[in-house]
Amino acid sequence: MTAMLSITGITKRFPARRGLLDMIRGRPQLAVHAVEQVSLDVHKGETLGIVGESGCGKSTLARCVVRLHDPDAGAITFDGTDVLSLKGPARRSFNRRVxxxxxxxxxxxxxxxxxxxxxxxxxxxxxIVxxxxxxxxxxxxxxxxxxxxxxxxxxPHEFSGGQRQRIGIARALAVEPQLIIADEPVSALDVSVQAxxxxxxxxxxxxxxxxxxFITHDLRLVRHMTHRVAVMYLGRIVEIGPTAELFATPRHPYTQALIRAVPMVKPGRRGSEAAVIGELPSPLxxxxxxxFHPRxxxxxxxxxxxxxxxxxAPWPVACLKANG
Ligand SMILES: Nc1ncnc2c1ncn2[C@@H]1O[C@H](COP(=O)(O)OP(=O)(O)OP(=O)(O)O)[C@@H](O)[C@H]1O
Ligand SMILES: [Mg+2]
Known part of the structure; x- marks a missing residue:
C-alpha cells in the first residue's frame, strides 16, 4: 500500500499560561506537551482510527496536518510533497485535497x-464543476x-444534529478531497444517531x-469501521495496528485497559471496570x-x-514489556 499521508516525528508544544506570581518568582515557562514525536502513515483508501483519552493530542495532531497549527518539529508529506513548506496556490490546493x-x-x-x-x-x-x-x-x-x-x-438551524453532520460531510465532499480527517464527528450526537x-x-x-x-475517544466506534487503529497516550502513539488483530490481542497495557473497559454487548456483562486506573497525568x-508507567x-x-x-513486530507498540 502507498502512503498518501506520511507524518514523521511531529512534535507540538504550547506555552502554558503563567500567572503573575509565577513570573515574579521567576518560575520557568512550562509547555503543554500536546504531541510528542508522532510518526504514522495513512494509506490510500484506508480508514485509520486515532483513539485516546481526552487531551492526549488527537486534535492537535490533526490540526498540524491541515496546518491550523505549525508543529515545532517533524515532517509531513502528502502524495510525496512536503506539506509544511507549501505556499500560495499549492497550499490552497492542499487545503482542498485534505x-x-x-x-x-x-x-x-x-x-x-x-x-x-x-x-x-x-x-x-x-x-469543481x-x-x-x-x-x-x-x-x-x-x-x-x-x-x-x-x-x-x-x-442549518432547521436541521437536527445528525442531519447537520450530514451537511458538514457533504460540504467536505463537495471539493472532492483525497483525504478526510473527521475529528470526533459523532461525539456530540445521541448514540442512535452516532451509528x-x-x-x-x-x-x-x-x-x-x-x-x-477517524478521530475519537470512543473505542467502540472504530472497531467496525476502521482498517487500522492508532492509540495515543499523552501526545504519543503507543500502539498502531490492524483493527481486528489489535482488538483481539492488544499489545500495550494501555490499549488492553481501554479494550477491557469497553462495555460488553452481552447482558449481565456490562463493562464495570474503570477504563484505566488513576488519572491522566498533566501534559505540562x-x-x-x-x-503510562504510573498507571x-x-x-x-x-x-x-x-x-x-x-x-x-507484529505491529508497532511502544512498551518495553511487550517487546520482550
Ligand atoms: N491552542 C492551545 N493552546 C494551549 N494548549 C492547547 C491548545 N490546544 C490544545 N492544547 C492542549 O494540548 C493537549 C492536547 O489537546 P488536544 O485538543 O489535541 O487533545 P484531544 O486528544 O483532541 O482531546 P479531546 O478528546 O478532548 O478532543 C491538551 O492538554 C490541551 O489542553
Ligand atoms: Mg480533540
Missing amino acids: QMVFQDPYGSLNPRMTVGDTLAEALHVHA PKPAIPARVRELLDLVHLPADAALRH AIVNLFMELQDRLGLTLV NPPPGCA CRIADVACRETIPPLHP
Whole structure:
C-alpha cells in the first residue's frame, strides 16, 4: 500500500499560561506537551482510527496536518510533497485535497446561508464543476449523504444534529478531497444517531474509495469501521495496528485497559471496570520514561527511565514489556 499521508516525528508544544506570581518568582515557562514525536502513515483508501483519552493530542495532531497549527518539529508529506513548506496556490490546493469534519458542523456552516448555497459556494470557489452544473451537483451531494433534495433550500438551524453532520460531510465532499480527517464527528450526537453517521462514513468510504482518518475517544466506534487503529497516550502513539488483530490481542497495557473497559454487548456483562486506573497525568509535566508507567500494572524500574521506542513486530507498540 502507498502512503498518501506520511507524518514523521511531529512534535507540538504550547506555552502554558503563567500567572503573575509565577513570573515574579521567576518560575520557568512550562509547555503543554500536546504531541510528542508522532510518526504514522495513512494509506490510500484506508480508514485509520486515532483513539485516546481526552487531551492526549488527537486534535492537535490533526490540526498540524491541515496546518491550523505549525508543529515545532517533524515532517509531513502528502502524495510525496512536503506539506509544511507549501505556499500560495499549492497550499490552497492542499487545503482542498485534505478536508476536516468537526464535532460541531454548526461552527463551520454559515447560519445565514441555505445549505444549497453553502455547497454551491464550495463548488464555485474551488471550480469543481462548471457553473451550470452546480445545482445538479448540489443534489448529488445531498443524495450522497441521504438528505432530501429540498434540504438545499433550508438553513442549518432547521436541521437536527445528525442531519447537520450530514451537511458538514457533504460540504467536505463537495471539493472532492483525497483525504478526510473527521475529528470526533459523532461525539456530540445521541448514540442512535452516532451509528447512522458511522454507517454513512463506512458507506462513503466504500462507494468513493475515500481515505479517512477517524478521530475519537470512543473505542467502540472504530472497531467496525476502521482498517487500522492508532492509540495515543499523552501526545504519543503507543500502539498502531490492524483493527481486528489489535482488538483481539492488544499489545500495550494501555490499549488492553481501554479494550477491557469497553462495555460488553452481552447482558449481565456490562463493562464495570474503570477504563484505566488513576488519572491522566498533566501534559505540562509528563512522567519520565514511559508516560503510562504510573498507571501501568506491569511497569518496572526500566519503564520509569526509558521512553520505549515503537517496536515494529507484529505491529508497532511502544512498551518495553511487550517487546520482550
Ligand atoms: N491552542 C492551545 N493552546 C494551549 N494548549 C492547547 C491548545 N490546544 C490544545 N492544547 C492542549 O494540548 C493537549 C492536547 O489537546 P488536544 O485538543 O489535541 O487533545 P484531544 O486528544 O483532541 O482531546 P479531546 O478528546 O478532548 O478532543 C491538551 O492538554 C490541551 O489542553
Ligand atoms: Mg480533540
